[in-house]
Amino acid sequence: MELREAIGRRRSTRFLLPHQPVERHKIQRMLEAARLASHWGNVGSLRAIVVERDQASQEVLDALPSPVAGYQIRLAPVAIVWYLDNTAVDRQPDRLRELVDAGALGYGDDRHQALEEQLIPIFVDKGVLEALKQPGLNDLDCGQGIAQATLMAFEQGLGTCLLGSANHERIRQRLGLPDTCRVLVVQTVGYPAESPECGGQRPRQPFEEMFQLNHPDTPFPREPEVVEELEHDRMFQTPAPLPWREAELAWLVKAFDLEGNGML
Numbered sequence: 001m002e003l004r005e006a007i008g009r010r011r012s013t014r015f016l017l018p019h020q021p022v023e024r025h026k027i028q029r030m031l032e033a034a035r036l037a038s039h040w041g042n043v044g045s046l047r048a049i050v051v052e053r054d055q056a057s058q059e060v061l062d063a064l065p066s067p068v069a070g071y072q073i074r075l076a077p078v079a080i081v082w083y084l085d086n087t088a089v090d091r092q093p094d095r096l097r098e099l100v101d102a103g104a105l106g107y108g109d110d111r112h113q114a115l116e117e118q119l120i121p122i123f124v125d126k127g128v129l130e131a132l133k134q135p136g137l138n139d140l141d142c143g144q145g146i147a148q149a150t151l152m153a154f155e156q157g158l159g160t161c162l163l164g165s166a167n168h169e170r171i172r173q174r175l176g177l178p179d180t181c182r183v184l185v186v187q188t189v190g191y192p193a194e195s196p197e198c199g200g201q202r203p204r205q206p207f208e209e210m211f212q213l214n215h216p217d218t219p220f221p222r223e224p225e226v227v228e229e230l231e232h233d234r235m236f237q238t239p240a241p242l243p244w245r246e247a248e249l250a251w252l253v254k255a256f257d258l259e260g261n262g263m264l
């Protein structure tokens with residue numbers, strides 16, 4: 001699948017087939033995609049524990065549901081707990097040295113010396129590394145990894161939904177992760193019980209309100225030709241709700257014996 005279509009097809013899939021396991025090699029490809037994502041200073045603080053519902057302890061499974069993710073967690077054969085390990089930030093100087101060795105960062109014969117005398121002291125001596133452990137850049141970079149994993153899931157015919165939770169600390173403790181770690185999000189993974197359209201492409205905020213050119217008062221000009229091109233490439237697809245979405249939802253509710261009119 002072309003990247004443009006993959007971006008367009010990626011939709012949060014909340015109804016997954018509980019009885020169909022996910023092959024480990026498909027999960028591995030998701031993790032491999034996450035590992036290749038860019039991260040400031042090449043720190044790589046993203047981590048994940050893959051929880052297979054059939055294999056995990058009841059204690060761990062009991063920790064996963066949240067007030068905003070009840071039936072989704074119950075249906076999902078796999079939940080990936082994405083978390084951040086802040087001790088990776090402490091090793092940042094070594095990551096920079098690797099980048100210089102690789103010829104990715106800096107230039108000229110003196111670049112190793114410049115790294116040791118100019119760049120690394122900025123991070124280490126001024127306590128910047130400690131500040132960078134706070135929510136911010138690290139979280140953003142982890143999000144890039146999770147986004148790549150999500151596209152890889154869709155490319156392999158899987159459905160996923162990211163689930164925030166008020167219970168991240170409980171999940172961290174049940175999984176036995178040290179307190180240098182912070183749980184970011186739980187991602188359900190499985191084979192979709194919904195049609196591939198998942199009811200149509202979900203609504204988004206207007207382009208003109210989101211992006212500006214040179215000045216906050218100047219919307220970035222949106223060329224209709226580009227919009228048409230992206231429609232042609234299937235990055236833009238039929239907006240939700242498709243005419244038969246209500247019938248599909250009713251069918252899913254019946255199939256999974258869910259409460260009618262439910263959210264969670």
Ligand SMILES: Cc1cc2nc3c(=O)[nH]c(=O)nc-3n(C[C@H](O)[C@H](O)[C@H](O)COP(=O)(O)O)c2cc1C
Nearest residue numbers: 010011012013014068069161162163164165185202
């Ligand atoms: C970080 C993050 C957390 C989310 N948490 C939840 C959640 O707790 N429950 C849920 O049903 N959807 C959750 N979502 C999914 C969004 O609600 C979803 O993006 C939105 O429905 C738009 O649909 P789409 O992803 O299909 O385009 C989350 C998405 C992100 C990126």
